[in-house]
Amino acid sequence: MMEGFTPILLLDMGLLAMLVVVAFAVVRLRSLFAIVMLQGVYSLLSAAWFVSLDAVDVAFTEAAVGAGISTVLMLGAMLLTEREAKPVPFQKQLGPLFIxxxxxxxxxxxxxxxxxxxxxxxxxxxYVGADYIAATKNDIILPNVVTAVLASYRSFDTFGEVVVVYMAGLGILLLLGLNGNAGKWRAKPNGQNITGRKNTAEQREDKP
Amino acid sequence: MTAIFEHFNFVVVIVLMMTGLFVVFATQNMIKKLVGLSVFQTSVFLLYISLSKVSGGQPPIIDKKDLHGASYPADGGYDAAPDSAYQAAEVLYSNPLPHVLILTAIVVGVATLAIGLALVVRVREVYGTIEDDEINKIDYNENLEGVAR
Structure with missing residues (x-):
């Protein structure tokens, strides 16, 4: 196998090594801003590896959606909630580590x-992949096999995907509303005023 | 050792997937949990796409001299492929099917991520925190689950 050692293989391994470093950094860090940005870096690095793996369509979708839209959504949610994750005690990490x-x-x-x-x-x-390549040459005038499968052979699948995106948008509208008050409003479940982290301890002391 | 070298993509992708899963399991912060889920998901994409790679292949965009019935101009527009290496040999393409699956999965993934983040914002509106253990405490103290005690 050593005779198959090419510069491309070196590139693959370099990108994978960077992915591992970024993933481990996500585990270690506590600043949510850094974590969200590293998630964007992770997506961009995997997009770079997709180019090396001949998946050019997937690469630019991942770069636009994974590294772009996801990061923006997460930054927005972070701004509406908190900036720092609480440290997790070591003994609480042992169970997950074991699993x-x-x-x-x-x-x-x-x-x-x-x-x-x-x-x-x-x-x-x-079998099937090779069949699609062979069929696309004769059936469809577009040279891009991925586009042909996505938009023609499996177009109902793609339609379902569009429905999922629509449902997600509808769900977010129902959850957050359109009044621009998301994240600032304070709910009072059962008429109780829950004031959150600061007062949690003293509330606990009030009750037996 | 050769087996590990031939399967290096699987070995590294398993490490990445388990890192994402660990973040989902071990952290209390909901946004960090979602980042872990995102890392896990991207690693699954890497697994699928690395399965579809054919060594020596090219992206599944059909070479112009392979196309039948194409409406491209016979001359002009582009010149004949200068590299003679591909002239005789059949062109090898990577498998396009996993690419299609993962394209769909990426878009569905960002939709579910958006829903998850909206839920996190709502949780923060009710509880004032997005840490799992603190939410459990508030649930218990305020009896939000409505359990008779």
Whole structure:
């Protein structure tokens, strides 16, 4: 396998190494602004790797939607809520760490059964994908196979996706309203005035 | 060792996925949880797209000399492909199907993320905090769940 060591492979590994560093930084950091921006960096790095993996359409969608719109949405939500995450005590991280380790080991066990990276004859790459490439040449005048599948062969799927986006927009309108008061309004459930973090401790002392 | 080298994409993607999952499990802050979910989701995209890579392939945009019935001008507009390497050999494309799936998943992902963030803003309006454990405490103290005690 060492004879297959090319500059592209070096690029792939460099991008993956940067992705790992960014993901670990998200775990360690507490400033929400930094975390949200690192999420944008993560999306942009994965978009760069998508270009290397020949998925150009996915790359520019990820760069626009993942690194652009998601970051803007998260920054907006952060501005309406808080700027800093509370530190989590170490003993509360042990349980999640245990679960994550078990799941990772199970997945590593399955890695040996997966096709090698770049295998043209793997089951995923052999049948349907090749058929779509062959059919697009004759059926559809557009040379881009991804566009052909998305907008023609599987257009109902894409229509469903548009419906999902519409439902999400409707849900946000119903949750936050249009009066521009989102995040500033204070609710009083059951007529009680819940004042939040500052007064939580003294409220707790009031009640037995 | 060769097996790990041939499957390096899976190994790294599993590490990235588990990092995202750990953030979702371990943090109390809801916005950080959503960032962890987003990292997890992007890692799943990486898994799918790395499966579709064919080494030596090119993006699934059909080469102009492969197109039949195309309305491109026969001369002018573009010149004949200068690289002779592809002239005889059949052009190899990466698998377009995972790309289509992930394009849909990216857009659906940002829709669900937006709904999640709107819920976080609403939670903050009611509780004044977005930390999970503090919300549980307030729930208990104010009896917001309506449990008879």
């Amino acid at each position: 994550v380790t078990i799941v990772a080991l199970a997945m590593f066990y399955a890695v040996g059964d997966m096709p090698a990276f770049g295998d043209a004859l793997s089951p995923a790459n052999s």
